Amino acid sequence: MEQVARKKDYVAIVLFAVFTVATIIGVPAFAYSHGFSRVDWAMFAVLYMASGLGITVGYHRLISHRSFECRNWVKVCFLIVGGWAMENSALRWCSDHIRHHARCDQEEDPYNALKGFWYSHCVWIFHKSPYREEKWESKLRKDPLIMWQHRYYIPIVLSGLALPFIVGVWSGGWMGGLSCFLLAGVCRIFLVLNSTFCINSICHIWGSQPHGQNDSSRDSWWISLVTFGEGYHNYHHTHLRDYRNGPKWYNFDPSKWLIYTLWKLGLASNLQRYQA
Ligand SMILES: [Zn+2]
C-alpha cells in the first residue's frame, strides 16, 4: 500500500516531551532534594495499578475484544481509571487497537512493528494517522458509556492528576501536594504509558511464536511482569477474544485474575475462552 502523508500531532509531542523530562530529570532531582513520603509511594502504587488495569482489562479486553461482559457501573469505573492513563479516550484507543489486529504489520497498522522498535514503541503517537476511519469505530460509537467517556476525556485525565495532588496537600501541605503529584501523577503516567508501549514494540520483535506465525506478534513472559499479563502477545493475536492472555494457570496475568474475580463476585459474565 502506498504511504499517505502524516501530519504531526504537536499536542502529543509536547505532552510526551514534558512527561518524559519531568520523570527522567524532575523525579530524581526531587527525590534527592526533598524525598518522597510513604503517602506518595502508596498513591503511586494504587494509581499505577488502577490506570494500568483500566487499560488492560477495560480498554483492551472488555471494550476492544469484548472478551467478557460486565455491569454498567463496573464499565464506567474502567473507563475512568483507564482514562487516567492518558492514552486517549477509549473510542480512539480501541478503534486504533481493532485496526492493529485487522491490519497487523501493514501500512494501516497504527503501531506497525515492521517500521522498527522506536516507531512501534512511541514515535507513532507523534503523527495523526490518516487511517483513523469511521469503519473502525462505528460499533464503539453505539455504546453511550464509551461516548460519555470520549466527551469528558480531558476532565477525566485532569482528575487523575488532581487526585494525587489533593491527597498530597492533605497529608503534607503544598510541598506534599507537589511531591505526590510528581510521583503518583506525572511519573506514574509516564511508566504506564511505556508499559503499554512495550507490548506494541517488544512483543512484536522479541520472543517466541508458539501459537501462530501469521504476524509479528511474540510471547515475552517477562513483559507480562510489567504489563499486567499482556506479554503473552502471540497467544493474544491468535485467540483474540480469550479473556486470558496467558492461558496457563501459572502464567503471570493479573488482568485475567481480576476478570475471573469479577466473575466470581457476580460482576462480570460471558467470559470468552479458547478451548484447545
Ligand atoms: Zn488486542
Ligand SMILES: [Zn+2]
Ligand atoms: Zn499486537
